[in-house]
C-alpha cells in the first residue's frame with residue numbers, strides 16, 4: 384500500500400502539488416490530468432526520486448524520507464522515453480545493470496536476466512545494441528530492466544506515448560498481465576479505462592477519484 | 608565502430624579481454640615505429656587473418672573501413688605527392704590498421720566484458736581517488752549514448768531544414784544542448800531509480 388499524506392511540492396516559488404491525500408491499495412490505479420498538472424512530480428515522489436516539501440509518502444509503511452534505498456527496491460519506475468533509461472549498450476547488459484547494483488552473485492544475475500529476456504521475447508536480441516531495437520522493443524527492454532529487480536510496485540509514466548498503435552497494444556498487454564501493483568500515468572484513455580481506479584489531477588490537486596467511466600467522463604468534461 | 612559485438616565461437620572471442628585491450632594498446636603504439644610499407648602490409652594481412660579466425664563476415668570488415676576510405680585516399684594522395692608514395696602508403700596503411708584492430712576488439716568483445724575488465728584494471732587506482740565503477744559506467748553510457756545523440760542531431764537538422772534553416776552550427780548547437788541537458792536529467796533519474804549508487 385502506498386500512502387500520501389497532505390503532500391505538497393514546489394519547484395522554486397511554484398507550487399505544483401497542493402495537498403494530496405491518497406491511499407493506493409488497488410492493483411491498477413491510473414492517473415490522468417492535463418500537461419503540467421503534476422502527474423510526473425507525483426510519480427517521482429512515490430519512489431523517493433523527489434522528496435515532498437511537506438507531508439509524507441509511505442510505501443508499505445516506509446517513509447521515502449527515511450530509507451530511500453529500501454523504497455526504491457520496492458517501487459520500480461518506467462519512464463516515457465526508453466532512450467533515457469537504457470544505460471548499457473546492449474540488451475542483456477542493460478537488464479543486468481540494476482542487479483549488479485544490488486551486488487548479487489554473477490550466476491544469479493545471469494539466471495534472472497535470461498528469465499526476463501525469455502518472458503519479454505528479447506532472448507534473440509540479447510547482444511543487440513539497444514539503438515538497433517524498435518521503439519516498442521526499447522520500451523519492452525526498459526520494462527524488463529525494471530521487472531528483473533522484482534519490485535512490488537511499478538510506476539509507469541506515460542509508457543506508450545512515443546509508440547505506434549501496435550507497440551502501444553503490446554505494452555498495454557504487458558501491463559495488463561503484470562502480477563505487480565501498477566500505477567499508470569497516461570494520456571491514452573483506452574489504457575486508463577482498464578484500471579480499477581482513476582485519479583484526475585488538475586493544477587496540483589485531486590479533482591476526481593472514481594471508477595474509470597466516471598473519472599474519465601469528469602476529465603473529458605474538464606478538457607472540453 | 609562501437610557497440611557492434613558479433614557473437615561467434617572463435618579463439619579471438621575467447622581470448623581474455625584484458626589481454627586483447629593490452630595487445631591493442633601495444634600494437635597501436637608500436638605502429639608509429641614502423642615505417643616500411645612492406646611491414647605494414649604484412650601486419651594488415653595478419654590482421655585480416657585474425658578477422659578470418661574470428662569468423663567475422665567480410666561485410667563487417669568493409670563496414671569498418673568504408674567510412675574511412677575518402678580519408679585514406681586523401682592521406683595517401685597528399686603524402687605521395689609531397690613526400691613519396693612509400694610514406695603515403697605507410698601512413699594510410701597505419702590508419703587502416705589501427706581502425707581494423709580496434710574494430711576487431713570491439714567486434715569480438717562484449718562491451719560489458721570490456722567495461723568489467725576496465726573496472727578490474729583500474730581497481731588498484733582506488734587509493735588515488737579513482738572510482739573504477741564510475742569510470743566504467745561513464746564508458747558504458749558513452750558507448751550507449753553516441754547513437755542516441757547522432758539520432759538527435761539528425762532529428763534537429765531535419766526539423767530545421769523543414770523550416771528552411773540550412774546548416775548553421777549555432778542553430779544546431781542550441782537545441783542540441785537543451786535536449787542533451789534534459790536527457791542528462793532524465794538519465795540520472797533512471798540511474799537512481801535502478802539503484803545506482805556511486806561510491
Ligand SMILES: Nc1ncnc2c1ncn2[C@@H]1O[C@H](COP(=O)(O)OP(=O)(O)OP(=O)(O)O)[C@@H](O)[C@H]1O
Pocket residue numbers: 394399416417418419420421422423424425
Ligand atoms: N525540475 C523542474 N523544475 C522546475 N519546474 C518543473 C520541474 N519539473 C516540472 N516542473 C513544472 O511543474 C509542473 C508540473 O510538472 P509535471 O511534470 O509534474 O507535470 P505532468 O502532469 O507530468 O505534465 P505532462 O503531462 O506534460 O507530463 C509543470 O508546470 C512543469 O513545468
Ligand SMILES: [Mg+2]
Pocket residue numbers: 422423424540
Ligand atoms: Mg509528465
